[in-house]
Amino acid sequence: MKWIKLMTALIGCTFLASCSSVIKSSRVTVLQENYCAPTIVYTDDTTEEQRAFEDLGVKQKLSPHDYRLASHLGLVSQLAKFINSADPIERLEAKQQIIIRVQLFQTEIDALAAELDCNGERYDQLARVLDAKNGTTNTQLTVASIAIGAAVTLSTALITNDNTNKGLNIAGGVVGTGLGFLLLNPKGKKVELKTNRSLLSNIWFEQNDNLAFPPAVWRVMNDKSFSNEGKLSLIQTLKNRWLFFAFNEEISKKDEELYFGKGGFxxxxxxxxxxxxxxxxxxxxxxxxQDLRSLIYNVSLLK
Structure with missing residues (x-):
């Protein structure tokens, strides 16, 4: 009878230890923090008037693609001064303004890419922590299954009472079946993530009210002329790829909140x-x- 109680207790402990749980450790805590977020807020260095400025001379010298990018950067007025002015000083000032805005746009691209790269690495490290925990759990279940099988075999050989033997065999069989089920269907460990700032959310909901993206970069990504086919913007194209490949063309409200909302487990x-x-x-x-490189090259040819 004592053996049966012992096996029953072992069953309970095994199942409790193997249940899905939330991981909390110093490593996880560090990776939960969004240390990739910038310490500054992006601002728009151009006005709507500058971006809407049109010049036929500039339009004739640049391709429609380059002209479109120049408009998003508010460069057309400065380009017009550079090619139309006869004053060397005014031309030099215009050239300096063009260089400054191009460099600023380049640094915005680099800064945004760096934040995304940082987040990609942060999530990758966190996933590796979970994978390691899940691997350890499966190893423990395998060892426990072997140990229980050996214990049952040894016990039935040593115990002469037939009823006790039957009880041990039944209990051992239940434990073995339970462990086998857990190995075939591991629930896996979880970790809590709060996505207070998520660049993925901006893309998914197609809005940048929080200025998580530099405004100039967002304008370009929202312009259909910068995609390969010109039918959808870069934002819409990326969102459609996620929907098709990651969520099988349909996403539940629960998953939408998890991946693009406030987060969760x-x-x-x-x-x-x-x-x-x-x-x-x-x-x-x-x-x-690539688009910026084309604009820089063709602007360098202007006289």
Whole structure:
């Protein structure tokens, strides 16, 4: 009877130890903090009037694509001064303003890409912590299963009472089945993540009211002419890819809140997905450098 009670207690302990739980450790706490967020707020260094400025001379010298980017950066008025003015000083001042705005835009792209790269690495490290914890749990379950099987075999050999033997075999079978089920269907550990600042959310809901994206970068990403086919913006294209590949073309309200809302409790695969989406967004942001390179090159040819 004592053996049966012991096995029953072992069953309870095994199942309790193997249940899904939230991980709390110093390593997890560090990675939960969004240390990737910038310490400054992005501002728009151009006015609506500067961005709406049109000049036929500049338009004739640049491709529609380059002219469009120049408009988003508020450069058209300065480019017009540079090519139309006969005053060397005015031309020099215009050139300096062009250089400053181009450099600022470049640093904004770099800063945004750095934040996304940092978040991608942060989520990747957090996922590795969860993977390691899950691997340890599975190892413990395997060892426990072997130990229980050996204990039952030894006990039935030593105990002569037939009823006790039957009880031990039944209890051992239940424990073995339970452990096998847990190994086949591991719930996995979880970690809590609060996404108070999420660049992914800006993309998903197509809004930048919090200025998490530099305004000039956001304008370019929201302009259909900067995508390959010109039918959807970079933002819409990226969002559609996430919906298709990550969520099988349909996302529940629960998952939308988890990944693009306030966050919640994530399993390892969810953290891996967050890392992947940050990396994909980073790659999209970096493609704008191709457009900027084209503008810089063609502006350098202006006389």
């Amino acid at each position: 994530f399993k390892s695969e969810g953290i891996h997905l967050m890392s992947d989406m940050n990396n994909e967004l980073q790659a999209t942001v970096k493609t704008i450098q």
